Amino acid sequence: MSRTITISPVTRIEGHAKITIQLDDAGTVVDARFHVNEFRGFEKFCEGRLMWEMGGITSRICGICPTSHLITSAKAGDAILAVEIPETAEKLRRLITLAQWIQSHTLSFFHLSSPDFLLGFDSDPARRNIFGLIEHDREFARRGIRLRKFGQEIIEVLGSRRIHTPWAVAGGVREPFDRSKRDYLLGWIPEARETARLALDTLKSIHTRFEHEIPNFGNFRSLHVGLVDREGGLEYYGGTLRVMDGAGNIIADRLDPKDYREHFGEATESWSYLKFPYYKPLGYQQGMYRVGPLARLNICDHIGTPLAELERKEFKAIAGDAGVVNNSFYFHYARLIELLFAVEQAELLLTDESILGTHVRSRAMINRDHGVGASEAPRGTLFHDYEVNQDGVLQKVDLVIATAQNNLAMNKTVQQLAMRYLDGTEISEGLLNRIEAGIRCFDPCLSCSTHAIGAMPLRVQLLGPGGRIIAERTR
């Protein structure tokens, strides 16, 4: 007799995720699935609309990383106009991309994950959140809140001449920067750098405390995919795609993002609305890959800023001879190294005088009927793929988001955690906490995972054959 255990958040009906764990007759875990019931019909809904509207539309659909969608959409637009954007525009777009990293990575660590680490996975769920953290260490929490604000400040200073005015457009950006705003943002850098350091040191200090837990947090080989710059360094805005296997071999490099369809396929499963992208040459399942901080740190040869580069070397040491870190727990580690990089790189851009240039937009009409934009969103590589007719009316839209690309790996992580922490048929608090933390390594952009700050409210069902509920537990 096989049983299915279902864990599902109850507070948000739309956009929620649930987890089922499949047991065999002997009560051992055979499969685990992370169901996403968020239906994203907007690709279809965009067809027939105008190419120029996409920045505005897509940045509204995702409330969590709107800037990444805006930038990627503008890049797809550049490709359709077939223009080189002005140098200053590219620098400004780079700056706002880093700002999105700063605000998103800070949220992931300080607000969502650090309560697990500092208060413990098994601490009271009612306190295991940013509020509990404030009680526990007021100064630490305050710094996190401030750093996130810095990211938001950059976006606000650059991006909102008016409320909800998409700032990046096909061909460049809408408005040049100015000196006083630049100086204001530069003023934040020392504090931001210090906080990024503090986060990294804090995380490193808990690694030993959790050494028995870490090996079970999604520790498996998979491909790692992301953008790298021309010299193979960490990239966030441009560059080309690199694919590394779970043993650290680069199996594909310098792939033009515009050809991503040739290299990556998307499978669908009846039980999830999220697609399952895979690396084509290896096929579905075998072609499972991870994107995001862990993948980016693995695939790059170096990082272009000094402090982050030192940290990268230390990070690589965990990998030993293999040279690749396959444990999903270290997403957190990689994310914080990127946070430090983002602050350092933002400083470089802010002190570069050419960012104050006034030529920020190239104008052109429809010169190609197809354009792909790619950039590194905080959670991984994001693709926008538009087909237009000669008038600029969208004929086909395809968006490949980071969370979908990590889909297979997230399932595998949940499965591994269930195998380790499920004891008999009892759904313990400990299991729930681990699964929640396992999913959080990937920082997935599902409404549930970010809205419910701290402990996710969960409903757990133990189902027997035919869907009969054997046991139920709500938290």
Next chain:
Amino acid sequence: MAILTLTIDGEQLSANDDETLLEIARQHDIAIPTLCHLEGLSDVGSCRLCLVEIEGSQKLFPACTTRAQEGMVVRTKTERLQRNRRMIIELLASEGNHQCAVCVVNNHCELQNLAYEVGLTHTRYPYLYPKKRLDASHPDFIIDRNRCVLCTRCVRVCHEVEGAHVWDIAQRGIHCEIISDMDQPWGTSPSCTSCGKCVLVCPTGALIAKGENVAEMEKKTDFLKYIVTARVKREWINTDGEE
């Protein structure tokens, strides 16, 4: 032309007998919302936003097309009128596809401003989500009928000012729509001179310039005044040496 006196909102005013109630009200800073009216174009009285009450009649009258008469007592801000105006905007909102957040003229839209003005917070009518045609075939401009409120300003400016008469209304009732020439893609119109006047006078995001992004476009209708004045006063003719 005779001078007459009338009362608007309790104020005693004098006016010329060829002036409309709207003109008189505006001269005296009495605000009456309008949509289809645009100074410099003929009036058609089609949107009904400018309706006012006139004592002695149960009917409501459009201020833009009603001429003043001796002794008229006009009210422009009664409860009944406000209710009416709100209803008109609600109907306009529900019969088109107005997604302001992703519209090219967001924050610079007359329909949006009117909605604020009449205090629209929601609509009581179900949205119809009609399937309307978008035409981007013109090299410089786009017409997105999803946002058209059928004010016919484009029809009038093109006919009366530019003299090209590209636009017309086809169909009847709820199926009415603006068409170019013989209902062909705008880009193939032999009569359009690409002057852009229709785009500038359109109160919503229905007529827009190509390449503009969300919330990026601001319409300016000032040009119309200058063209009309120049025409009437023949100001562009160099009169030096005449007489």
